[in-house]
Each structure stands twice: as C-alpha cells, then as structure tokens.
Amino acid sequence: MMKEFKEFALRGNVLDLAVAVVIGAAFGKIVTALVETIIMPLVGILVGGIDFTSLELSIGGATVSYGVFLQAVVDFIIIAFAIFLFVKLLNRFKRKEEEKEAVPIPDPQIEILREIRDLLKQNEAK
CATH class of the missing domain: 1.20.5 (Single alpha-helices involved in coiled-coils or other helix-helix interfaces)
Structure with missing residues (x-):
C-alpha cells in the first residue's frame, strides 16, 4: 500500500497540481490585495463612499x-x-x-x- 501511495504521490500530474495550488494561492493573495487596497477604494469613491x-x-x-x-x-x-x-x-x-x-x-x-x-x-x- 505504501508503494502504491508513493507512485501516486510522485506522479507528474499530482506534482503539477501541487505547484498549481501553491501558485494559485499566491496569485489569490496578490489579487485580494489589489482588490482591497486599490480597486475597492476607487469603487468607493465612484459610488460616493458606500x-x-x-x-x-x-x-x-x-x-x-x-x-x-x-x-x-x-x-x-x-x-x-x-x-x-x-x-x-x-x-x-x-x-x-x-x-x-x-x-x-x-x-x-x-x-x-x-x-x-x-x-x-x-x-x-x-
């Protein structure tokens, strides 16, 4: 069972998915910061500070x-x-x-x- 798990975990697709998740999380932080600190204050100004x-x-x-x-x-x-x-x-x-x-x-x-x-x-x- 351990051998099968090792083969599964080290398969290229799983590693690619892990990298994608990490990069996606980092990109999510960048986009969240962009939205919260730059875009939403500008939207707030446009809609009268609502x-x-x-x-x-x-x-x-x-x-x-x-x-x-x-x-x-x-x-x-x-x-x-x-x-x-x-x-x-x-x-x-x-x-x-x-x-x-x-x-x-x-x-x-x-x-x-x-x-x-x-x-x-x-x-x-x-």
Whole structure:
C-alpha cells in the first residue's frame, strides 16, 4: 500500500497540481490585495463612499447582513475580471511564441537540392 501511495504521490500530474495550488494561492493573495487596497477604494469613491458591508436588514430578532453578500459578489466580479485580463495577456504572449515557432527555418541541404534541380531544368531546356 505504501508503494502504491508513493507512485501516486510522485506522479507528474499530482506534482503539477501541487505547484498549481501553491501558485494559485499566491496569485489569490496578490489579487485580494489589489482588490482591497486599490480597486475597492476607487469603487468607493465612484459610488460616493458606500460601504456595502454595513447594509443589513432587521426582521424581528434576526439581522440579515446582505451587504456582506453584496460585497462578496462585487469582489468576485472584480477578481474574475482581473484573472480574465491576466489569462488574456498570457494567451497573447503564448500566441506570439507559437507564431515564432511556426515559421519554418529552411534547411540548407534542401536549398542546395532545389538549386541543383533548377540548374538541371535549365540545362534540359537548352
């Protein structure tokens, strides 16, 4: 059982997934900091300083804090948009790399063979 677990844990896919999780967590912290310290204060200025988290509705003895939910929705939309822009930027760089790789480099031997073929055709025509 230990051998099977070792094979599973050291498989390439599991290691790739672990790296992706760590990088994703770090990226999440960056995006969260961006949203909390830069974007949300600007949004607050645009909407007149409204703080969604303080919005609540009292019904009898219960308090429904729907503002926290609204803030989470706004945060999600901003984070999703930031990730969209980041992925779009990465895809643009990836496409440029693929275009560079797609340009074939002519083989010198093939070029020489083509020249010989063309010379032979010229000699046959004479």
